[in-house]
Amino acid sequence: MSQKNHESHSHLFLPIRPERVSEKVAGQLKKVISDGVFRVGDRLPSERELAERMGVSRPSVREALQQLEMQGILETVRGGGSIVKNLTEQQIRSPMEVFLGDDPQMVLEVTEVRAFMETWAAKQAALHRTEDELKRIQALLEEMERDLEKGRIRYEIDFKFHSEIAAATHNTFFVHLIDNLHQLVSYSIKVHREQVFTARQDQETIFRHHLRVFKAIKDRNSAEAEAAMGDHLRFVVEEFKRWAQAR
Amino acid sequence: MSQKNHESHSHLFLPIRPERVSEKVAGQLKKVISDGVFRVGDRLPSERELAERMGVSRPSVREALQQLEMQGILETVRGGGSIVKNLTEQQIRSPMEVFLGDDPQMVLEVTEVRAFMETWAAKQAALHRTEDELKRIQALLEEMERDLEKGRIRYEIDFKFHSEIAAATHNTFFVHLIDNLHQLVSYSIKVHREQVFTARQDQETIFRHHLRVFKAIKDRNSAEAEAAMGDHLRFVVEEFKRWAQAR
DNA sequence: CGGGAAGAATTGGTCTTACCATAATGAAGT
DNA sequence: ACTTCATTATGGTAAGACCAATTCTTCCCG
Numbered sequence: 001m002s003q004k005n006h007e008s009h010s011h012l013f014l015p016i017r018p019e020r021v022s023e024k025v026a027g028q029l030k031k032v033i034s035d036g037v038f039r040v041g042d043r044l045p046s047e048r049e050l051a052e053r054m055g056v057s058r059p060s061v062r063e064a065l066q067q068l069e070m071q072g073i074l075e076t077v078r079g080g081g082s083i084v085k086n087l088t089e090q091q092i093r094s095p096m097e098v099f100l101g102d103d104p105q106m107v108l109e110v111t112e113v114r115a116f117m118e119t120w121a122a123k124q125a126a127l128h129r130t131e132d133e134l135k136r137i138q139a140l141l142e143e144m145e146r147d148l149e150k151g152r153i154r155y156e157i158d159f160k161f162h163s164e165i166a167a168a169t170h171n172t173f174f175v176h177l178i179d180n181l182h183q184l185v186s187y188s189i190k191v192h193r194e195q196v197f198t199a200r201q202d203q204e205t206i207f208r209h210h211l212r213v214f215k216a217i218k219d220r221n222s223a224e225a226e227a228a229m230g231d232h233l234r235f236v237v238e239e240f241k242r243w244a245q246a247r
Numbered sequence: 248m249s250q251k252n253h254e255s256h257s258h259l260f261l262p263i264r265p266e267r268v269s270e271k272v273a274g275q276l277k278k279v280i281s282d283g284v285f286r287v288g289d290r291l292p293s294e295r296e297l298a299e300r301m302g303v304s305r306p307s308v309r310e311a312l313q314q315l316e317m318q319g320i321l322e323t324v325r326g327g328g329s330i331v332k333n334l335t336e337q338q339i340r341s342p343m344e345v346f347l348g349d350d351p352q353m354v355l356e357v358t359e360v361r362a363f364m365e366t367w368a369a370k371q372a373a374l375h376r377t378e379d380e381l382k383r384i385q386a387l388l389e390e391m392e393r394d395l396e397k398g399r400i401r402y403e404i405d406f407k408f409h410s411e412i413a414a415a416t417h418n419t420f421f422v423h424l425i426d427n428l429h430q431l432v433s434y435s436i437k438v439h440r441e442q443v444f445t446a447r448q449d450q451e452t453i454f455r456h457h458l459r460v461f462k463a464i465k466d467r468n469s470a471e472a473e474a475a476m477g478d479h480l481r482f483v484v485e486e487f488k489r490w491a492q493a494r
Numbered sequence: 495c496g497g498g499a500a501g502a503a504t505t506g507g508t509c510t511t512a513c514c515a516t517a518a519t520g521a522a523g524t
Numbered sequence: 525a526c527t528t529c530a531t532t533a534t535g536g537t538a539a540g541a542c543c544a545a546t547t548c549t550t551c552c553c554g
Binding site for chain 2: 533534535536
Binding site for chain 2: 018022030034059062063066067070071072073085087088089090091092095096106109110112113116117120171172173174176177
């Protein structure tokens with residue numbers, strides 16, 4: 001007898017698999033992350049809130065979060081919440097950190113790559129930015145100004161400024177990538193226990209650069225945005241070179 | 248009062264590692280599976296039985312099973328139970344690949360990023376390439392031509408061509424980065440079991456593009472190299488868009 | 495006025511219980 | 525002997541409660 005009859009034609013009719021609620025929840029969460037609604041480092045809503053807003057039970061949400069954590073997309077900490085991880089980290093950062101350790105040449109190379117990537121970002125941001133994104137960029141600029149009056153612009157604010165511009169490109173992959181490059185450089189700076197731009201003069205220059213970039217993005221002038229960011233980062237790269245030689 | 252007396256002395260001397268119960272359960276299950284207690288195709292005890300025998304709640308067992316399922320070790324079917332799968336087949340996918348796998352939009356985003364990065368690379372290569380690097384690029388171009396006569400340019404050759412140009416930038420970090428991006432995209436193509444550029448006409452167009460890029464790099468004409476690579480990758484991105492819509 | 499410390503609110507981790515949906519099992523009827 | 529259908533076992537989901545760790549707020553002290 002044909003014993004594998006029930007096997008041979010089974011794949012013709014039943015390729016379907018009932019999708020669990022937790023998988024649907026995981027799918028929705030993946031979508032909003034890939035759409036850039038939640039970016040690297042963002043905390044997504046609490047389990048209870050997600051459960052309520054999606055109309056499912058908390059265990060289902062928990063299982064979904066667990067799936068995403070197992071895929072390396074999230075990290076959840078007890079009492080803290082669930083944080084979106086950098087999707088390119090495993091791909092780029094971990095293999096790179098080995099080389100980066102204390103090689104200023106490598107830091108310079110990363111900075112060079114960052115430079116032209118952010119130039120592209122500024123151009124794209126000028127083309128695609130929304131009013132909401134513009135407001136966030138402006139808010140960071142104002143915070144930067146307050147920092148400047150106190151004497152020193154915090155690196156986190158500078159980082160957020162560039163990160164916000166990256167977000168305005170509406171290319172989620174790029175956002176994760178640029179975040180990774182930022183982290184690589186900042187990590188290196190910490191290792192060397194150095195700060196590059198300490199002079200008051202440098203601080204003011206950097207602020208002026210940022211202001212120029214912001215205005216261009218505000219006016220949707222992509223060429224000017226590209227030029228402004230290009231000038232800014234050429235300055236940064238030059239300072240970096242001087243710093244690398246000085247040590 | 249010592250409210251947690253009945254619990255505290257049971258694990259007083261164990262290391263205070265914030266490992267979740269579900270992870271401990273998952274670890275035990277992985278052990279008995281790897282020890283051969285349960286072999287491929289075997290059905291594990293029911294969730295309720297596991298919970299009782301391990302002295303934990305059923306949700307904890309469920310989360311553990313879910314973790315193992317996400318790692319490809321188990322497969323659980325509703326009403327059926329949890330079955331041990333073949334351990335040798337599992338492959339680790341990076342978080343980015345998880346996204347790329349089921350989202351053509353993401354593939355497009357990566358391709359967009361690749362596009363402007365390679366444009367920069369062509370420009371830099373025209374400025375900094377050595378004679379040796381030029382020879383290697385030329386050799387790949389000739390191999391590509393032989394492929395074209397046979398009907399189809401191999402993806403590996405195309406990949407090597409771009410990779411060699413990246414190397415000519417003399418930015419080691421950039422080489423690694425662009426290599427990763429290539430791998431991400433090629434993986435996604437495999438997943439979708441599609442090939443984008445199959446038409447003879449496309450093949451010839453691509454070859455002409457590459458030839459133009461090569462000549463510009465050979466002549467150390469950075470502006471032309473940038474323009475040529477830009478035109479090429481705009482073409483690729485457009486084809487990708489069409490492909491993404493068609494599926 | 496600033497800064498640290500204590501307390502309150504938030505949030506993830508676990509347990510318990512209950513009910514539903516589906517697959518596996520077996521008994522009854524033809 | 526085969527089919528049919530009820531029973532049972534098992535996974536899937538929901539709800540509520542409590543604990544533990546974190547984060548935020550507030551208040552008090554210097």
